[in-house]
Amino acid sequence: MDGEAQRSTASWENATLAPVDSLRSERAESPMPGLVEGTEPGAGQKSAMFVHAQSFEDLTAEGEDEREAELDKSGECADELKVLVGEKSVEEQHNIDVTSETRTKEEDVCSEAWRSHRKHVFVLSEAGKPIYSRYGTEEALSSTMGVMMALVSVVEADKNVIRSIHADGCKVVFLTKSPLVLVGVSRTSQTDKELLRELLYIYYQIVSLLTLTQLNHIFQHKQNFDLRRLLAGSEYLTDNLLHRLDRDPGLLLSAVTCLPLASSARDVVSSGLQAAKSESLVFSILLAGDRLVTLVRKKDQFLHHIDLHLVFNLVGSSSSFREGEGWTPICLPKFNTAGFFHAHISYLEPASQLCLILVSTDREDFFNMSDCKQRFLERLSKRSAYQALKEALKCPSYSVEQVAIPELRHFLYKSKSSGLYTSPEFPEVYQSDAEQERLMGLYQDLHSSLHHPSRPLRSFYRCGESENLLAWVTSGFELYLCFSPLGTKALALSAVNKLLKWIRKEEDRLFILSPLTY
Amino acid sequence: MSAMRVDAKVVMLGKESVGKTSLVERYVHHRFLVGPYQNTIGAAFIAKPIQVGEKVITLGIWDTAGSERYEAMSRIYYRGARAAIVCYDMTDTSSFQRARFWVKELQNCEEHCKIYLCGTKSDVIEGDRSLRQIDYHDAQDFADEIGALLFETSSKTGNNVDELFQKVAEDYNTTAFQYMTPEETGVDLGQKKDSYFYSCCHNN
Numbered sequence: 001m002d003g004e005a006q007r008s009t010a011s012w013e014n015a016t017l018a019p020v021d022s023l024r025s026e027r028a029e030s031p032m033p034g035l036v037e038g039t040e041p042g043a044g045q046k047s048a049m050f051v052h053a054q055s056f057e058d059l060t061a062e063g064e065d066e067r068e069a070e071l072d073k074s075g076e077c078a079d080e081l082k083v084l085v086g087e088k089s090v091e092e093q094h095n096i097d098v099t100s101e102t103r104t105k106e107e108d109v110c111s112e113a114w115r116s117h118r119k120h121v122f123v124l125s126e127a128g129k130p131i132y133s134r135y136g137t138e139e140a141l142s143s144t145m146g147v148m149m150a151l152v153s154v155v156e157a158d159k160n161v162i163r164s165i166h167a168d169g170c171k172v173v174f175l176t177k178s179p180l181v182l183v184g185v186s187r188t189s190q191t192d193k194e195l196l197r198e199l200l201y202i203y204y205q206i207v208s209l210l211t212l213t214q215l216n217h218i219f220q221h222k223q224n225f226d227l228r229r230l231l232a233g234s235e236y237l238t239d240n241l242l243h244r245l246d247r248d249p250g251l252l253l254s255a256v257t258c259l260p261l262a263s264s265a266r267d268v269v270s271s272g273l274q275a276a277k278s279e280s281l282v283f284s285i286l287l288a289g290d291r292l293v294t295l296v297r298k299k300d301q302f303l304h305h306i307d308l309h310l311v312f313n314l315v316g317s318s319s320s321f322r323e324g325e326g327w328t329p330i331c332l333p334k335f336n337t338a339g340f341f342h343a344h345i346s347y348l349e350p351a352s353q354l355c356l357i358l359v360s361t362d363r364e365d366f367f368n369m370s371d372c373k374q375r376f377l378e379r380l381s382k383r384s385a386y387q388a389l390k391e392a393l394k395c396p397s398y399s400v401e402q403v404a405i406p407e408l409r410h411f412l413y414k415s416k417s418s419g420l421y422t423s424p425e426f427p428e429v430y431q432s433d434a435e436q437e438r439l440m441g442l443y444q445d446l447h448s449s450l451h452h453p454s455r456p457l458r459s460f461y462r463c464g465e466s467e468n469l470l471a472w473v474t475s476g477f478e479l480y481l482c483f484s485p486l487g488t489k490a491l492a493l494s495a496v497n498k499l500l501k502w503i504r505k506e507e508d509r510l511f512i513l514s515p516l517t518y
Numbered sequence: 519m520s521a522m523r524v525d526a527k528v529v530m531l532g533k534e535s536v537g538k539t540s541l542v543e544r545y546v547h548h549r550f551l552v553g554p555y556q557n558t559i560g561a562a563f564i565a566k567p568i569q570v571g572e573k574v575i576t577l578g579i580w581d582t583a584g585s586e587r588y589e590a591m592s593r594i595y596y597r598g599a600r601a602a603i604v605c606y607d608m609t610d611t612s613s614f615q616r617a618r619f620w621v622k623e624l625q626n627c628e629e630h631c632k633i634y635l636c637g638t639k640s641d642v643i644e645g646d647r648s649l650r651q652i653d654y655h656d657a658q659d660f661a662d663e664i665g666a667l668l669f670e671t672s673s674k675t676g677n678n679v680d681e682l683f684q685k686v687a688e689d690y691n692t693t694a695f696q697y698m699t700p701e702e703t704g705v706d707l708g709q710k711k712d713s714y715f716y717s718c719c720h721n722n
Contacts, residue, residue, distance in 0.1 A: 209587060210587065229586055230585075230586055230587045231587065232534065232585050232586065232587070233534055233535075233557035233583075233584075233585045233587075234557075234585075234587070314559065318556060318559055319556050320539070320556055320557070320558045320559050320562065321559070321562070323539060323542065323543065323558075323562045323564065323581065324542075324546075324562040324563050324564035324579075324581065325562065325563045325564070326559060326560055326561070326562050326563075327560050327561050327562070327563060328559045328560020328561065328583075328588075329560060329588070329591055343560075363591070363594055364594060366563065370563070
């Protein structure tokens with residue numbers, strides 16, 4: 001990451017998109033000084049809640065370490081590749097019906113429909129045993145996975161590592177994380193790095209269910225163990241995570257979004273959680289659907305956004321916690337891959353969207369956690385902040401019209417130092433799932449260009465048929481804007497300043513500015 | 519909910535997808551959720567007061583996940599339990615094998631835990647008798663052998679569900695005094711290690 005040294009100077013030299021009037025360290029009315037990390041709109045006042053908040057590079061670097069050798073296998077392996085994917089032109093890939101995404105496990109793996117899925121994900125053991133496939137049953141794919149493992153082994157035999165195969169409008173990306181091998185087959189325009197990042201998420205999802213220690217232990221004792229036995233019933237978590245990776249800007253930006261809430265109300269909620277502490281309690285997280293209301297943590301303990309997304313995925317995928325108070329072991333892989341935390345998961349009220357997650361280190365501590373929840377709820381329900389919170393749930397998002405920038409349709413804004421992002425609801429034109437996924441795809445493209453491993457861009461303006469896009473990254477924030485096709489470049493550039501001012505004005509409500517610790 | 523005093527710890531055990539959660543849903547919320555199968559993650563705890571004669575007894579029900587992944591954790595759920603409802607799916611032979619496993623586990627680790635054997639999905643069998651895989655008499659013989667009571671239930675129709683939990687509560691009520699205060703009756707050297715420590719399932 002040579003970017004570190006570069007960044008401090010580059011932020012001044014390259015930030016030519018808008019005039020920088022002055023650099024002030026206090027929170028300025030003009031957001032432009034926000035080019036400096038930690039003063040951008042949405043930056044926390046005290047310390048960040050998350051560890052490695054701007055860790056896109058962090059996240060992917062891990063996969064890179066083990067791959068010193070650059071391999072160009074595309075020619076050599078094209079033949080094997082045909083086993084995996086049919087021949088399809090790039091044009092055709094856009095015609096694939098997204099609505100057919102509904103999982104059909106019994107899908108025929110020899111069919112054209114199976115071959116033409118946009119993104120396949122396979123997980124196998126180092127013995128070549130199937131563990132997970134996004135589409136089709138694992139049994140039917142055992143020979144295909146055998147081929148994948150053979151490819152990995154052949155390259156490994158030469159003391160080398162296989163990274164990816166590019167052929168035929170299709171990328172095959174390999175991630176070997178002993179004792180697992182993950183393979184992604186994609187027809188999207190995402191870069192290898194992006195695909196690798198997604199595979200890493202899947203890997204962490206599996207680790208969060210079992211811990212790495214247990215995984216290693218199992219395969220050391222029995223190399224050809226069928227891991228599906230232990231993962232039984234968790235496939236939908238992986239399915240959902242893959243779905244989120246296509247849809248959720250948070251996973252793309254390595255950030256989390258908050259429920260818009262007056263800071264006074266949020267502070268009351270946070271201090272309520274802070275007061276309901278217990279010896280073994282490490283994190284208290286209050287969620288409203290997919291949005292963070294607040295997070296209180298033990299001093300000096302940080303939660304990684306990946307771990308938080310895994311928790312979001314767990315809670316969001318399952319209705320099981322509505323039944324009563326959930327108590328489940330969970331490994332937070334970015335915190336520690338060796339052990340389990342124990343999470344007390346429950347909704348504040350039966351039909352409420354508000355879900356409280358209390359992460360404890362002690363598996364015997366259920367009733368203590370339950371008591372913490374009770375204390376928090378009693379305290380909260382006495383205050384008007386609870387009413388304000390419930391009101392806020394009714395409008396969990398805002399419309400882009402509030403920003404009052406002509407032709408602006410949608411945007412993503414991430415404050416790097418807090419690891420939080422904000423984004424308005426999708427406007428009319430992006431109401432359908434297919435359109436939302438298309439827009440997310442465009443954002444992903446821009447994101448890839450901004451974070452390109454060898455040629456990262458600082459800004460990117462892109463004129464398209466149905467929208468114009470602008471992406472801009474500084475050391476303080478990351479911004480993606482979507483304009484109608486009528487928008488001009490000049491308009492887009494002037495919009496940045498205006499938008500940042502608006503976010504600065506609303507930051508109390510949109511971000512968590514004063515995170516608390518116990 | 520949890521601030522409530524819990525009298526008896528009751529644990530639900532059995533193979534995944536036999537319908538432990540549905541059974542609890544039916545009993546606690548009087549409903550049967552139709553939809554795709556959702557497995558329990560870890561375990562869920564529900565406190566439910568129940569009227570027994572003049573008294574109100576609160577059952578603390580632990581609905582555990584059937585998945586093998588959580589097997590190592592199961593001990594914390596059944597430790598100190600006064601009753602275990604071991605479920606099997608009457609249309610699935612392997613689930614009965616699994617029930618035997620749990621019974622054995624309980625007999626080894628929780629001698630004071632009363633076992634209730636519960637066959638689920640009786641509505642499916644009503645619809646088509648040929649689907650029954652576990653003969654009533656076989657199950658009854660097994661229940662007799664281990665000194666358990668057998669209930670065949672349906673969470674969909676509610677058949678026998680209330681009766682099962684009512685019986686659990688009644689049995690607790692009639693036997694409660696026997697184990698009520700182990701501290702006062704002296705230390706039982708034959709007792710399993712630790713079980714005194716966990717005999718009370720809430721530590722307020």
